[in-house]
Amino acid sequence: MTLRGKDLIGIEHMSEMEIQYILDTARPMKEIISRPIKKVPTLKGRTVANVFYEPSTRTRTSFELAAKYLSAEGVNVSGSASSVSKGESLKDTARTLEALGADVIILRHPMPGAAAMMAQTVPFPVVNAGDGAHEHPTQSLLDLFTVQEVKGTIKGLQIVVVGDIMHSRVARSGILAFKKMGARVSVCGPTTLVPPGIEELGARVYNNLDEALDGADIIYVLRIQKERQEEGLFPGLREYARLYGINKERLKLASSEAVVMHPGPVNRGVEITCDAADCKQSVIQAQVNNGVAVRMAVLYLLARGGEASSVPVD
Amino acid sequence: MCLLIKNGIVIDPARNIKKNCDVLTENAKIASVGESLESPDAEIIDAAGKIVMPGIVDMHVHLREPGFEAKETIQTGTFAALRGGVTSVACMPNTNPVADNASVINFILNRAKEAGNARVYPVGAITKNSEGKLLSEIAELKDAGAAAISDDGRPVNSAGVMRRAMQYASMLDLPVISHCENLDLAGEGVMHEGAVSTALGLKGIPASAEEVMVARDIILAEETGCRLHIAHVSTARSIQLVREAKARGVNVTAEVAPHHFTLTHEAVKGYNTFTKVNPPLREAKDVEAVKEGLADGTIDVIATDHAPHTMEEKDVEYDLAPFGIAGVETAAGLIWNELVKPGILNVEDAVAKITLNPARILGICAGTLVPGMPADIIAIEPNKEWEVDPEFFAGRSKNTPFAGKKLTGKVLITILNGIMVYKH
Amino acid sequence: MQEKASILDKKGISRSLTRIAHEIIERNKGTEFLVLIGIRRRGVPLAYRLAEGIKKIEGSDVPVGVLDITLYRDDLSTLSQQPVVYQTEVNFSVEGKKIVLVDDVLYTGRTIRAAMDAIMDLGRPGVIQLATLVDRGHRELPIRADYVGKNVPTSKKEVIAVQLEEIDSEDKTLILEIE
Numbered sequence A: 001m002t003l004r005g006k007d008l009i010g011i012e013h014m015s016e017m018e019i020q021y022i023l024d025t026a027r028p029m030k031e032i033i034s035r036p037i038k039k040v041p042t043l044k045g046r047t048v049a050n051v052f053y054e055p056s057t058r059t060r061t062s063f064e065l066a067a068k069y070l071s072a073e074g075v076n077v078s079g080s081a082s083s084v085s086k087g088e089s090l091k092d093t094a095r096t097l098e099a100l101g102a103d104v105i106i107l108r109h110p111m112p113g114a115a116a117m118m119a120q121t122v123p124f125p126v127v128n129a130g131d132g133a134h135e136h137p138t139q140s141l142l143d144l145f146t147v148q149e150v151k152g153t154i155k156g157l158q159i160v161v162v163g164d165i166m167h168s169r170v171a172r173s174g175i176l177a178f179k180k181m182g183a184r185v186s187v188c189g190p191t192t193l194v195p196p197g198i199e200e201l202g203a204r205v206y207n208n209l210d211e212a213l214d215g216a217d218i219i220y221v222l223r224i225q226k227e228r229q230e231e232g233l234f235p236g237l238r239e240y241a242r243l244y245g246i247n248k249e250r251l252k253l254a255s256s257e258a259v260v261m262h263p264g265p266v267n268r269g270v271e272i273t274c275d276a277a278d279c280k281q282s283v284i285q286a287q288v289n290n291g292v293a294v295r296m297a298v299l300y301l302l303a304r305g306g307e308a309s310s311v312p313v314d
Numbered sequence B: 001m002c003l004l005i006k007n008g009i010v011i012d013p014a015r016n017i018k019k020n021c022d023v024l025t026e027n028a029k030i031a032s033v034g035e036s037l038e039s040p041d042a043e044i045i046d047a048a049g050k051i052v053m054p055g056i057v058d059m060h061v062h063l064r065e066p067g068f069e070a071k072e073t074i075q076t077g078t079f080a081a082l083r084g085g086v087t088s089v090a091c092m093p094n095t096n097p098v099a100d101n102a103s104v105i106n107f108i109l110n111r112a113k114e115a116g117n118a119r120v121y122p123v124g125a126i127t128k129n130s131e132g133k134l135l136s137e138i139a140e141l142k143d144a145g146a147a148a149i150s151d152d153g154r155p156v157n158s159a160g161v162m163r164r165a166m167q168y169a170s171m172l173d174l175p176v177i178s179h180c181e182n183l184d185l186a187g188e189g190v191m192h193e194g195a196v197s198t199a200l201g202l203k204g205i206p207a208s209a210e211e212v213m214v215a216r217d218i219i220l221a222e223e224t225g226c227r228l229h230i231a232h233v234s235t236a237r238s239i240q241l242v243r244e245a246k247a248r249g250v251n252v253t254a255e256v257a258p259h260h261f262t263l264t265h266e267a268v269k270g271y272n273t274f275t276k277v278n279p280p281l282r283e284a285k286d287v288e289a290v291k292e293g294l295a296d297g298t299i300d301v302i303a304t305d306h307a308p309h310t311m312e313e314k315d316v317e318y319d320l321a322p323f324g325i326a327g328v329e330t331a332a333g334l335i336w337n338e339l340v341k342p343g344i345l346n347v348e349d350a351v352a353k354i355t356l357n358p359a360r361i362l363g364i365c366a367g368t369l370v371p372g373m374p375a376d377i378i379a380i381e382p383n384k385e386w387e388v389d390p391e392f393f394a395g396r397s398k399n400t401p402f403a404g405k406k407l408t409g410k411v412l413i414t415i416l417n418g419i420m421v422y423k424h
Numbered sequence C: 001m002q003e004k005a006s007i008l009d010k011k012g013i014s015r016s017l018t019r020i021a022h023e024i025i026e027r028n029k030g031t032e033f034l035v036l037i038g039i040r041r042r043g044v045p046l047a048y049r050l051a052e053g054i055k056k057i058e059g060s061d062v063p064v065g066v067l068d069i070t071l072y073r074d075d076l077s078t079l080s081q082q083p084v085v086y087q088t089e090v091n092f093s094v095e096g097k098k099i100v101l102v103d104d105v106l107y108t109g110r111t112i113r114a115a116m117d118a119i120m121d122l123g124r125p126g127v128i129q130l131a132t133l134v135d136r137g138h139r140e141l142p143i144r145a146d147y148v149g150k151n152v153p154t155s156k157k158e159v160i161a162v163q164l165e166e167i168d169s170e171d172k173t174l175i176l177e178i179e
Helices: A017-035 A057-069 A090-099 A114-121 A137-151 A169-180 A210-215 A226-230 A237-244 A284-302 B072-082 B100-116 B138-144 B159-172 B195-200 B207-224 B235-250 B258-262 B282-296 B329-340 B347-354 B356-362 C012-029 C043-059 C108-122
Strands: A045-054 A072-079 A106-110 A126-131 A156-162 A182-188 A202-208 A216-219 A260-261 B004-011 B015-025 B027-034 B043-046 B051-055 B058-060 B086-091 B119-125 B148-150 B176-178 B228-230 B253-256 B377-387 B406-416 B419-423 C003-009 C033-037 C066-067 C098-107 C129-135 C147-151 C160-165 C170-176
Touching: A017 A057, A017 A137, A017 A210, A045 A090, A057 A106, A057 A126, A057 A137, A072 B015, A072 B406, A090 A106, A090 A114, A106 A114, A114 A284, A126 A137, A126 A284, A137 A169, A137 A260, A137 B015, A137 B100, A156 A169, A156 A210, A156 C098, A169 A182, A182 A210, A226 A237, A226 B159, A260 A284, A284 B356, A284 C003, B004 B027, B027 B138, B027 B347, B058 B072, B058 B329, B058 B356, B072 B086, B072 B406, B086 B356, B086 C012, B100 B119, B100 B138, B119 B138, B138 B159, B159 B176, B159 B207, B159 C098, B176 C147, B207 B235, B228 C160, B235 B282, B235 C033, B253 B258, B253 B282, B253 B356, B258 B282, B258 B329, B258 C147, B282 B347, B329 B347, B329 B377, B329 B406, B329 C012, B406 C003, C003 C129, C003 C147, C012 C129, C012 C147, C012 C170, C033 C043, C033 C108, C043 C066, C043 C098, C043 C129, C066 C108, C098 C108, C098 C160, C108 C129, C129 C160
Parallel strands: A045 A072, A045 A106, A106 A126, A156 A182, A156 A216, A182 A202, A216 A260, B004 B043, B004 B051, B058 B086, B086 B119, B119 B148, B148 B176, B176 B228, B228 B253, C033 C066, C033 C098, C098 C129, C129 C147
Antiparallel strands: B004 B015, B015 B027, B051 B377, B377 B406, B406 B419, C003 C170, C160 C170
């Protein structure tokens, strides 16, 4: 088994087998990060460049640790400090990192298609850590991993993604990922935050949360950004919380074994109440922990060596 | 200097001509059209099996000069036009400085004269600096040679300003070419809003951004009596609005660009910035509606919206790339390949939509083979297959989504002012 | 690949393991602090069989761990495809323990180097010993086995194939030659 592409750009391009292969590789990685000495020498001497054009403490830290645990060197290039502000094009930034000796680029960028563009520019792997409202594949992989861990399988489960579907790369990757692994996916949010044609990705659309939650096995809560209210996409946080906020009462509408997920950071009291975010059914903390393991797996699998074929070992 | 074009399939929609015959030019003018013409000192061009028609009038072109000479100049743009069989172009006012006064119009006309390629009919800006606030000196624009006024590239968002512009233009009998786009609805959109924009995560421009403005401008034209020409219609509802307006007798015409009857928003998958165009590539049902509108006469004109951009500008993230497709060299091929060959338009109607109709709307002396008219003639080989290769574009920019596309129908000869200026 | 000779049959493997079990007990003076760690894949069933053998002799349970050394391989940067990583399952502390690493074939010694590094990352054992079913020579590192089932002189063109019931449905050990 191997990954077909040199990069990880989106769930869209991945097969169920490739996804499962990454999840299977993440399991031994998770064992490593449970050790007192969280380090293996696997990627010794390789350089992983974290290129972040958007602030993101979580994802960047998660990739950084994943690289460190595999003994890779990490360099951080952040949007404000880099030459983006000096007008250097994304392609030139890619070429510069290549010349500086990077072996893998992790790219977070506000514009859809940026990771694919960078991947076309450099000969080594590019991992999409979020490109605008397009995809965030490692988030969905860690979500799948978490669900497999808790539920054993994803096949046949009913997942409902709640919130700002329109602006969410997590929602797009998530719909594709859970569909590919055999789950039934619905999305739920106000009409102004559900983009047209989302059904074509394979999701059922609900505007009423109570209906959407009926029988759900996974409740995936998205972060609602306050700027969206300023843009006039919904009237107010209070009304939003009333219509689409997840709380303990609403959880009862879902399956009794339902789990609550959130990609973080959580706006407590808006899209989810504290009692729901911290309840037994919540796997939000596990998601964060699993993120490192999944990203280690991705780095390991993509950071292939040279052309030479395997030397037989004893 | 005389040319005698023998045995072509001559098409001249102005006189309902479609027959195998000859065309004779004399002193840069059409001398006669008829069978078995003779002229002892004429240079003879054998056009057997080829369509011989008036030179194309492309009423929607961005020549980019003054101000954006890296993208295109009047020289390169009009030269590229000739290679596409286009002998007359109307160029849009969104230059720098904006063509909102007589001196810019004069500059363009002088440059065009120096270039000596396709004829250039400048379009003046509706408002000063295209800001959508104060009217340009429209009468002076007309006197200087503007064939129309337009807000192309920077739509007039204020209905009040548009209404006054139409009132004023109707007094001068100058057509108003409207780029219909409501900026509030379009927002920061970069492609058509629909399933593909959703899948790609790109911000969408809803169809309604165009349609509300088509509706607005039709109502204003109906009220003011102004001649309104809707630039590059792209949605089913826009076309229906034009159809209904025409049925009521509103003085409205409409054009479509070749990419809007050839491609859908599916082409944006892969983030090829050459598919980024405004109005955006729409859905399959819109493409169908465009074809119906062309067939039933709702859409009068096919114009390219030739919008050249440099590689540096286009080789960036999709969000950052400018809107536009360089289309003047592929238009005839796309019209034949997508409309004539599949029988959506008969050849006479196709020719009318790129010659007579735009010439009439602009009120210019072009688009027909009536004796005495300028001898602007092209010959098209309708069955010739060719592949679009931007490397061979004469224009300065290569931003086309059609690279590698195989087309049937090619311009073989372009005659301007009785002189053969291009031969394939 | 052509089969050249059979080195050990089911009985041969069983006898070797029984002898090694005795040697392990003898060398370590019993089973106190003793643990077995099998290297994936075929070192694992061998380790379990040794533990069983030791129990028969001494009556005490010896913990068995499973080690996957993929992430410690020294040839990763030369491979165009990453080998599959499996779980390491060492559910006991290695601190101060007498560890017997178990593998099927000892060849270049590189796997054992990787395994020792992997164990060191789990803690600081008192001692590490090595048990192997077959030692075929051609060492590339200064490593030797403490317990050997059978020494088999080989050429580099040959392959030693250890097959075990748990994985391959029968017990045998063959010499194959690459044609």
